[in-house]
Amino acid sequence: MEGERKETNCDSDFSGTVTVECDGVKWTVKKDNCVLRAIFDLQTEAQNLNVETLPDFVDRLQETTVNEDTIITDSPATIFTIVDILNSVAGVSKRLKLNETVMSNILGTVDVIVSENAQESWTQLNNDTETDNTSSSLLQSVEDVGSNLSDEQFNITRERIQLNRIIDEPSVNLTLGVNQTVDVQIPETGGIPLTIIAFSTLHFVLPARNASNFNSSSKSTTSINGDVVVVRANSDISFDNISFTFEKKNETLGNPVCVFWNFSLLDGIGGWDSTGCEVKLDPNDENRVTCECNHTTSFSVLMSPFSIDSIILSYITYIGVGISMGSLVVCLIIEGIVWRAMTRNDTSYMRHVSIVNIAVSLLIANICFIIGASLVDRGKITPVNPCSTATFFGHFFYLALFFWMLLSALLLFYRTVMVFSQMSRSTMMAIGFSVGYGAPLLIAVITVAVTAPGKGYIAEKDACWLNWTKTKALLAFVIPALTIVAVNLVILCVVLYKMLRRGVGASTQPDEKHSLMVIARCVAILTPLFGLTWGFGIGTMVSSAFGVHVVFTILNSFQGFFILVFGTLLDGKIREALTGRFKFTTSSSNRTRSTSAGQSSSSGWGVLQRLRRRRTVVFTGPMALTGPTSAQFD
Known part of the structure; x- marks a missing residue:
């Protein structure tokens, strides 16, 4: 019968089966195993x-x-x-x-x-x-x-x-x-x-x-x-x-x-x-x-044990890191300009301390990354002394970035869940700097002490970064970083749950009634500030697929730019402080606020203005703070 298939055993000199199909006249081999x-x-x-x-x-x-x-x-x-x-x-x-x-x-x-x-x-x-x-x-x-x-x-x-x-x-x-x-x-x-x-x-x-x-x-x-x-x-x-x-x-x-x-x-x-x-x-x-x-170094080497040869990733890396470094400098300049106006209470003070230290840590870490990349030609033996120095400081400041992001998330959690609890500025500062720099320093020093004696601290080739093939020293960065990302993700979910329970969706504007829109806006603003994009590092660790490394490199090499936009420029209070600092007229300032409040829901500024006017939620830059009715801590 035409189209019929059969599976038969191979000849005695062979092992396996052969699949044949009838074409109406004879049997033809379709699969020879x-x-x-x-x-x-x-x-x-x-x-x-x-x-x-x-x-x-x-x-x-x-x-x-x-x-x-x-x-x-x-x-x-x-x-x-x-x-x-x-x-x-x-x-x-x-x-x-x-x-x-x-x-x-x-x-x-x-x-x-x-x-x-x-x-x-x-x-x-x-x-x-x-x-x-x-x-x-x-x-x-x-x-x-x-x-x-x-x-x-x-x-x-x-x-x-x-x-x-x-x-x-x-x-x-x-x-x-x-x-x-x-x-x-x-x-x-x-x-x-x-x-x-x-x-x-x-x-x-x-x-x-x-x-x-x-x-x-x-x-x-x-x-x-x-x-x-x-x-x-x-x-x-x-x-x-x-x-x-x-x-x-x-x-x-x-x-x-x-x-x-x-x-x-x-x-x-x-x-x-x-x-x-x-x-x-x-x-x-x-x-x-x-x-x-x-072939040159790409940003995904920070999380990935795989060696990805791609000039495209290299271009994305250097363009992204360059833009990030410029953005972080601008962010620090703006923070310096508005510092006095923005740090009048303890919570706002710690929020801006976190932003400044996040920016400083990422800026120095990116500088170390660029220095490390310039020290090694792909495939050549890694120069031990200069690369060890660049790796140590890069490791330390990238970890400091994550720990300050953790502190930023914990501060949000503290002010959202424990609304009536108070902690002094000095206590928060002591905890902040002990965790923000003390924990990274301890991890970085232990990593050197454990792996350097056996010449397993830095990679043998390709980049000035932690070794993977010999000692798995890379895990001293990956485990703390991904753990903090996981904690921050949980905190974000808890905060969003609290916001929804307190009636965030009860807006009088029809296009904002759906709670998913509120969640999407909050996630878009908090994701770069909590380092959640580094979660894609899991993909780079388990797969050498080019697309995964492209996504990781784009999202994280541009992180400094995202921090400038979401942590600084979209903060209405910072914009108001800048306006006052450069002596704009009151009418001009009012007109600006009115325009922002009337923008469509797709505008980041308009979203923050509307969120700020809600009955039970205040959202300013990287901190979303809630109270029994309405309170602003900025």
């Missing part, structure tokens, strides 16, 4: 692979793949299984140093499955949504293995692969590839052992997909027109100052683009990424293309 039995048995054995059994195992794996190369290259399921085995090998290799013999056997296996005869099998794997990350997984396994070789110099040449193991060389300038088709130049290596691998046939193994053509037909017109080169170091440090010169495989193709394989692209299936890479053409040799790549 048949794996060569010898490879299937090795996959089962690989589940219990360990350091002692690894050398013998990879020897037998290579022998099997070489002897059965014709069958293997025609079987996508078998190639998929071999890649899975290589993943297991790469995992075990992290616990030992592989010698030349073991590495030669691994490359012998890879050489078979990337042969020209396997091109059709790779096309099927890359076009199947269940196996489209197989090629990326293969490259990742080879890179991981190449990072764990013994400290001895050797070369390995296979039919389609060439490996150079380099030890104690201050710089690298060599030509490699099975046909001498790639030049690699590394001006500075720092004497770190390097593994450089050139593949002559990965251009059809790795699909020509990227973020822009993944769901379009344009990928069919794009091709990888050169060898693929992997450069790895034993210390897991990559280099961004490498120059690659490739010989074109097809001289008729134009418009070259330099790319690197981004394993995290396209939700983890991997793809080509040109971010930070630049083409250098030689007018005297049109058959060769030189590529230089440069």
Whole structure:
């Protein structure tokens, strides 16, 4: 019957099943999951692979793949299984140093499955949504293995692969590839052992997909027109100052683009990424293309253990941090101008003390971030002394930012829930500075004391910031920050609940009766002041997805700007104080207030004016204060 499907067992030499479908005339194969039995048995054995059994195992794996190369290259399921085995090998290799013999056997296996005869099998794997990350997984396994070789110099040449193991060389300038088709130049290596691998046939193994053509037909017109080169170091440090010169495989193709394989692209299936890479053409040799790549630090490194190579994130970071720093300076200037007029009672005094210290902490922390980013070139070894200093002060002041935001939220909670309770100014100041700066200093000092002796305080590469891979020192920032974000979120919910219980929605204006509108306005104003946007840091910690890092970077690198707008400019009392300070006429001031009160609900100023006139709620800048009937503490 046409359209009928059946699942049958594979031939005796294979393990698995094959799905066939009737097209009305004959049965055609729709899904072939048949794996060569010898490879299937090795996959089962690989589940219990360990350091002692690894050398013998990879020897037998290579022998099997070489002897059965014709069958293997025609079987996508078998190639998929071999890649899975290589993943297991790469995992075990992290616990030992592989010698030349073991590495030669691994490359012998890879050489078979990337042969020209396997091109059709790779096309099927890359076009199947269940196996489209197989090629990326293969490259990742080879890179991981190449990072764990013994400290001895050797070369390995296979039919389609060439490996150079380099030890104690201050710089690298060599030509490699099975046909001498790639030049690699590394001006500075720092004497770190390097593994450089050139593949002559990965251009059809790795699909020509990227973020822009993944769901379009344009990928069919794009091709990888050169060898693929992997450069790895034993210390897991990559280099961004490498120059690659490739010989074109097809001289008729134009418009070259330099790319690197981004394993995290396209939700983890991997793809080509040109971010930070630049083409250098030689007018005297049109058959060769030189590529230089440069990646810089993004703001999301503050929370994320993942290394995200993106010039877009870098631009967002530096633009956002620059605007934030300027905004914070303006915020502090305004606070200085209106300080006397705005601090006439204890609650208002502490509110503005919190704002000033939030601004100062974030300003200094951002300065430390910029200094740290300027000290490290991506991929190079982190300079210990200057980076340790920048990291310590950055860690301290970013934590101070969060603790002052916590104090700001607690003050709001105190004045909202305990309306009749009173605390003296001196007591609040003592608590404020003890918590705001004392707790961050204690955490920062303990972090240094615990991690620095084992050289695990700062990251080994990419940025002057807390280490993750070796000591998890980054948690000394992440845990306090996210804990405070969680507490502030609870406080915000409690305050909103109190506001709703006291009749915030009882407005005479029809467009503001719905309580959700009041909640939305309060959340919009309090979110940057309570640091709630840093909650997106959870996403950057558990995912390397580019979109998550973009959202985090935008929201938090611009935090200083949000503080200026929501903490200062939208505070009606500050505007009134500024008006009086610059001697505007009373009629002009009244006219301004009248205009603000009459603005639509979409206006931030109008919202605050209307909220201020409500019967039971007062909302001024970062503090929402309530009383039995109506009271203002500003």
